[in-house]
Amino acid sequence: MSMTSANSDPTASGTPAIRPLVAPRDIRAIARDLGYSPDWNWSWENYKNTIVALTNEYGLRDHLEIGGGRDPVFQPPELVRHGIKVTINDISQKELDLAPPEFAKLCCDIASPSTIDAIGRNRFDFAYCSMVMEHVPDVAQMWRNIHGLLAPGGAALSFFPTLFAPPFVANQLMPEALSRAVLHTLFPDRRDDGGNPKFPAHYNYCRGSEAVIVPLLKEIGFREIVVLPFYGYSYFHKLPGLRQIDDAFTRLARSRDWRTFTSFAFVIARK
Numbered sequence: 001m002s003m004t005s006a007n008s009d010p011t012a013s014g015t016p017a018i019r020p021l022v023a024p025r026d027i028r029a030i031a032r033d034l035g036y037s038p039d040w041n042w043s044w045e046n047y048k049n050t051i052v053a054l055t056n057e058y059g060l061r062d063h064l065e066i067g068g069g070r071d072p073v074f075q076p077p078e079l080v081r082h083g084i085k086v087t088i089n090d091i092s093q094k095e096l097d098l099a100p101p102e103f104a105k106l107c108c109d110i111a112s113p114s115t116i117d118a119i120g121r122n123r124f125d126f127a128y129c130s131m132v133m134e135h136v137p138d139v140a141q142m143w144r145n146i147h148g149l150l151a152p153g154g155a156a157l158s159f160f161p162t163l164f165a166p167p168f169v170a171n172q173l174m175p176e177a178l179s180r181a182v183l184h185t186l187f188p189d190r191r192d193d194g195g196n197p198k199f200p201a202h203y204n205y206c207r208g209s210e211a212v213i214v215p216l217l218k219e220i221g222f223r224e225i226v227v228l229p230f231y232g233y234s235y236f237h238k239l240p241g242l243r244q245i246d247d248a249f250t251r252l253a254r255s256r257d258w259r260t261f262t263s264f265a266f267v268i269a270r271k
């Protein structure tokens, strides 16, 4: 992994131009340069852009997409375009079988105590996941494993829904069958058991506050840990009345940065 970038472009006279070494930007600067906004739409629109920006900044070529399942972030032609190799992990072989055949695949529980021994230490430059952490009952073990799987200088990014956004609190409190039924009613085209299954959610460590996850990641050995909070969602958009009340509360929470009521977060850290 390259950690610095030096440019020595030839000048018109043919003499190489000597430029100072450019220190890589830190994670916050990368997010700022991508136009970070705490609006939830930004998180969905920029998850992939953030992966690409971190990849290029820190020279992260060998990726592990955790819980990538049937729908990995990158399409096969993009691997060549970005100069990366991506291994897709999932706990479900059925999901991996539905993913494009061009990817390397690793079927295992990312949070199992045997995962590092099974995969090997320092194997990847970059590990990331979207909408997976909330399904993992032991998130501390998941991050310990990610730390072990990453090479020194590597990075990790997790994008996940957070408590105590009301829809996710409801999802956690409701019996699984009821939350499935509600989801299917509100979003009939988004999730069904044949096409897109709904996975049980635990929300372990799924908070938008640094106070919850930073001490854990520091203890594990990560550095430069950044939490990017997001506010808002579309779950109540079809429910007039509730929608307006919820929108007003979301605006207030966002303007005051009340981390208790974030809806999503990125956690980004480096080994």
Ligand SMILES: C[S@@+](CC[C@H](N)C(=O)[O-])C[C@H]1O[C@@H](n2cnc3c(N)ncnc32)[C@H](O)[C@@H]1O
Pocket: 066, 067, 068, 069, 070, 071, 089, 090, 091, 092, 095, 108, 109, 110, 111, 129, 130, 131, 132, 135, 136, 199
């Ligand atoms: C909600 S889906 C998200 C899929 C994909 N990342 C996306 O954003 O569309 C959750 C995925 O995580 C996988 N998963 C759940 N627990 C896991 C674990 N402990 N280890 C690896 N994968 C897991 C599920 O099988 C499923 O494919």
